[in-house]
Amino acid sequence: MSPKKPLNQLLPVRFRNGEQIRQFSKPCVRCGHMLNARDMQGAARLIDDHLAIAASARCPQCGERFGVACIVDNQKRVRRVLVPALLFGWYLRSLPPLEGEAARMPAAADETRYDEAPAPLPETTAQQVVRADEAVGRYQNQPIPAWVLVDGRKFVFERVAPGAQPGNGEFVLDGCLIYRGSN
Ligand SMILES: [Zn+2]
Incomplete structure (x- = not known):
């Protein structure tokens, strides 16, 4: 069984959809003082893309101790767990460690790793298009430019085809003018 830890050491936790739980707070059951993850000891782990939290909280204001047991979904909605926090905590801490959890990076390193993930490529890459002044028609x-330069490569006007997808070696200008690459 893994030992109890202050919850702030177990956060942040990231869901598959990219949502992230960085903080967890709960009002004291006695005085209403807002406790945060630092004031809670227990377990927090992802189960089926839900973050399960079981902890014993101690209010720094009035000294009250109380159990916290809840499930946070990947929309950050919090639901209470109708099992005593103590039992829920035992359950969570008795689960086998998740793969890679033992070698969990500290939060800062985690962030870096995330940022290093390649950004998705834009749907269309911006191209530099130069239109010839010379027109072959309208x-x-x-005017239909006789040729265009696309990122420095010359394409010569071939036909008008509204809505066409560019074929191999072709370039579509304004969604209707087809140009063929010339070497
Ligand atoms: Zn209190």
């Missing part, structure tokens, strides 16, 4: 009252 389409919908707009």
Whole structure:
């Protein structure tokens, strides 16, 4: 069984959807003083993408001790657990450690690791498009440039095809003008 720990050492916990529990607070049952994770000793762990928390809290204001048992879902909604905190805590602490939990990084390192994850690529990458002044005709009252330079590569006008997807070696200008790459 893993030992009880101050809850602030067990946070933050990150859900699969990226939501993160950094703090956990609870009012004292006697005087209403707001306790935070530092004032609670126990267990906090992810089970099925829910954060289960079982702790014994001690109010620094009035000295009251009380049990905390709840489940936080990945929308950060907190639900009480209808099992005494003591039993729930035993249960949580008797679970086998999660893979990698033993080598858990401190919060700061955890953050860094997250930031190093590659950012998703934008849907379309911005391209530098230069339009030729020379027009080969007009389409919908707009001149059709004879050629375009896309990131320095020259594409020559081929046809008008509204809504076309660019084929191999092609470039679509304004969603309707098809250009073919020339070497
Ligand atoms: Zn109190």
